[in-house]
Amino acid sequence: MLLIVFVAVIVGATSMSSCATAVSGSGLQSATRVQVDGLTEAQLQLARNGVAIGKQRGEPEAVILAELAAQATESTLRNLANPAVPDSLNYSNDGLGYDGDSVGPHQLRASVWGSVGIATLMNPTYQINWFYDQADRIPARDRMAPADVAQAVEVAKVNAYAGQMDLARNLYAKFANLDPASLSTAQAGQPAIGCGLNGAGMLLPGASSDFGSAIIAAAQKWIGTPYVWGGGDQNGPTDGGFDCSGLTLYALYQASGGRLRLPHFTQAQQDHPAAQVVPFDQRQPGDLIFFTSSGESSSHHVAIYYGRNDQGQDLVLHAPQSGQTVTIAPLWHGDRLDVRRYSIPADSGVGSHD
Known part of the structure; x- marks a missing residue:
């Protein structure tokens, strides 16, 4: 109960944020038109945006693999809401997670990262950019294995990211031919995909059963x-x-x-x-x-x-x-x-x- 009250204080004031935080990569929203055994279209769209945004930002392949492995490990490639963060339930999600006050595909803690507002925190495009922002601050990342890059960003109690590397490589291969020059990049102050009326992370309508x-x-x-x-x-x-x-x-x-x-x-x-x-x-x-x-x-x-x-x-x-x-x-x-x-x-x- 104390956790829920604390989280509400952190994110409540900005729960209806415009979700206009500037991002370096905006991703894609169309159908993926690929199949991977065991993954839904929603999971594949998250994976594709991990690759697309990485390419938009000029990230090396190893760092993009790290992002994919991190998504797969943290949330099984799902944009998760969390009952401990009640406002997160108002946004389109792929299911519920129960790890403390963590939300989204990278399971960001609302009490730590929630100053951007829950609308932004529940935007998977923002979370993917967050991962790359953190990875870009690691001085030795170009000499690290992808699983170790993921661990350095996520700071998990146990480094389990190597267990998802085969999936990460498979997903990267599916979307490796994306051309960064053909992908639009959000301008400063414009909402990223996932804000507004379309995409995962949108604000759900009210007054419904x-x-x-x-x-x-x-x-x-x-x-x-x-x-x-x-x-x-x-x-x-x-x-x-x-x-x-x-x-x-x-x-x-x-x-x-x-x-x-x-x-x-x-x-x-x-x-x-x-x-x-x-x-x-x-x-x-x-x-x-x-x-x-x-x-x-x-x-x-x-x-x-x-x-x-x-x-x-x-x-x-x-x-x-x-x-x-x-x-x-x-x-x-x-x-x-x-x-x-x-x-x-x-x-x-x-x-x-x-």
Whole structure:
């Protein structure tokens, strides 16, 4: 309890920071289009940004390998929130960690590094740059093994980073052909990837149910994944991507712990027994919005209502159309909009059929 109170004092005043801390490398946000056994797209995007930012900064290969090994060891390549740092739960994350007051892919302690504000601390791009900043201050780093560079930066009780070097080398090889000249670099004062509306580390919308928040958390891990017609099932993308109803059936299945599996068709999702009709003015984050063209009886598109931005504009999280990727975008009007809110069945058999 004392730890939680102490952490709140450190980060509470800046928990809603603009996340505009200048960074030397801004990374990438599109789909990786690679596969590594045992790793999700979200993990691969963190790994790719470890390489991309390292290359943007001109870091040597050994230091980039050290960063990858450190991410893999500290957080298994996940942007972790921590209940001991309550404000961290308000930001998009890949799960929870329980190591003291540590958060993020490099498990930075809020009580030590939290002066930048929790919005910045939960930004994985900031944490990757933090690692490289620390490594650049090590005088002998160019003569050190990558695992020892990781240990010198992280100052862990036990140097376990050598155990992740094979994975680090594999990941580096996957992304080694990134051209630094083609990667944009954030300007001073501009937010890095992970701030604002897109990417891991974004501020989650408020005023939603726990189930609604879980639906958003499940879907937003696939931001940047290509649209594929007919793509997606309860386990994730198929044939390399999602279509609109594939993304929603995945998100509701995952958020419900497998108890709610919607059909892979928009109108069938709209008419599902677990769906409650909600007036548009009562919409909440996590509700599904169905789009029906004038004169048509069946909806042609579905999106997850995300909430409003700081200008009061409605946002949706969805898989738009061929040639685009899963994204957060302003809600558009023109079609008839029908809102549905879903309840988790008490009996696991409800909604378990196609």
